[in-house]
Amino acid sequence: MASWRLLDTPPLAAADNMALDETLLELRGEGKSPDTIRFLQFSPRAVLVGYHQSVSEEIRLPYCREHGIHVNRRVTGGGAVFFDESQLGWEVVCAKSFFNVSIPDGRLFKTLCQPVVAALERLGIQADFRPRNDIEVGGRKISGTGGTDSGEAFLFQGTMLVDFDVDTMLKALRIPVEKLKAKEIDSVKERVTCLAWELGRVPPLEAIKEALRLGFEKHLGITLVPGELTEEERTRFREKRDDFASSRWIHQVSPRWRKRETVEAACKSEAGMARFTLAVDLPRRLGEGREASSSRFMKNARLKDVYITGDFLSFPSRALYDLEAELRGSPLDRALLRGIVRRYFQEGRMRIPGMDFEDFVRPLDLALEKVAIARFGIPLEHCNRISVTNGAFEDIVRKDLSVLLLPYCAKSTECHLRYRKGCRDCGEERCTVGPARRLGLQRNMKVISIVSFEDLWAELVKMKERGVEAYVGCCCRPFFAKHEEDFRKSRLPGILLDIDDTTCYDLDRAREAYAGEFRNQTALDLELLRTVLDAAAAPAPSFSQSDRNA
Secondary structure: OEEEEEEEOOOEOHHHHHHHHHHHHHHHHOOOOOOEEEEEOEOOOEEEEOOOOOHHHHEOHHHHHHOOOEEEEOOOOOOOEEEOOOOEEEEEEEEHHHOOOOOOOHHHHHHHHHHHHHHHHHOOOOOEEEOOOEEEEOOEEEEEEEEEEEOOEEEEEEEEOOOOOHHHHHHHEOOOOHHHHHHOOOOHHHOEOOHHHHHOOOOOHHHHHHHHHHHHHHHHOEEEEEOOOOHHHHHHHHHHHHHHOOHHHHOOOOOOOOHHHEEEEEEEEOOEEEEEEEEEEOOOOOOOOOOOOHHHHHHOOEEEEEEEEEOOOOEOOOHHHHHHHHHOOOEOOHHHHHHHHHHHHHOOOOEOOOOOHHHHHHHHHHHHHHHHHHHHOOOHHHHOOEEEEOOOHHHHOOOOEEEEEEEHHHOOOOOOOOOOOOOOOOOOOOOOHHHHHHHHHHOOOEEEEEOOHHHHHHHHHHHHHHOOOEEEEEOOHHHHHHHHHHHHHHOOOEEEEOEEOOOOOOOOOHHHHHOOOOOOOOEEOHHHHHHHHHHHHOOOOOOOHHHHHO
């Protein structure tokens, strides 16, 4: 039976814990450290984004600064997590040869989660492994996991939620709405649990560690021997600490650096959420011809920069950066860009357990569709606020856009028709539904107020039955991301425009909105709506020969 080191480190700051993670992984990959199980804790409290995530997209930085919550980046992939002082982290750092696996897959994830499932059973909790890499109790997550590799070793880590401060987590993290659809729930509080909630008490920390120790020994067939850091590990750890505390490390993924020049799109699959953010150079002139060529327009545009982010796990960890480097500077030719990405998958240069090429590349396709909208003369910053369903923008605007769907949440909270279908266009200055309704009526559109998700679906069904060719709707981006599949199932071509202001999803009140009971007021982007309706009324421009030579 193999002997592994049991490393029980004291509570550390986030930067120190991350520096030690990379130290242990690197030295094990070089054959200079033993196979190790590590227990870790955080002090002060911390929020950690996954290796491929953007802090600005995942973390509410002002709240964290105000409340002394440290922010850092893991060396492993996956989603953002919150660590308070009560939580216990566990890690497996070992040679790949121990499991005879070069690239982790679903089978290995399950193998490495089984010791924790056994530890929970020893503590009196019935738990199960949930693909892709979570541990759940009655459908609620009690431990999330992630991993990465270096040389001939990999690191697999997870959390044990002991006594969870869910309210602080909600305020510190920007919860990814894309996850909510797949798990069929709207509240984060219904997605997680902890030892204290399940047992009605907080077990002693040493009892939790002992249960984990026995679980790892039994299921990995090893003997754990308490140990300390080697002198080489201490030296390298000291060398890395400043780097992991630096802004360069923490903010190395920052796709919103030039908002006005970027478009982005995100898609959720079983293996996680992937987001592509593209910074582009558009052609300087569009020409004056009456027939537009989308492919010509895109090939004359250039990809200045690209950021690929998300909460998925990828191996090797640097593969995304290599892919981004190869994509930069390319013309916005869909086939060319897809071909570059496809080679990474076919040649094994990048592997994402549970996510295939088509899952991964879908947000790239959607982002390119947004860029193509710019050939209608719509500024790129507006294009990023436009989503389409069941067709490309250029095809949908040529159809009869005969229906305008407006959300009830943009009506005044004082309006007696807020939760009803109608609108009497009362002139209330704080309400944008009235002006939007007038824009639709001026273009002979049927304007419909939507009061709940069920109402939306019923209207889409009726529109399909009436032979409606296409529609324009207004909703927040998180709503569209969550219900994208439902929009596609309607088979009705539609253009969906983002709404302004704080939405129910930002406030963790999606259930109220779903049922038509959300009490905050949002605002429609009237300029964006007017721009899109005008584009539908005019032919798209095309290139002249001089434009192509410019």
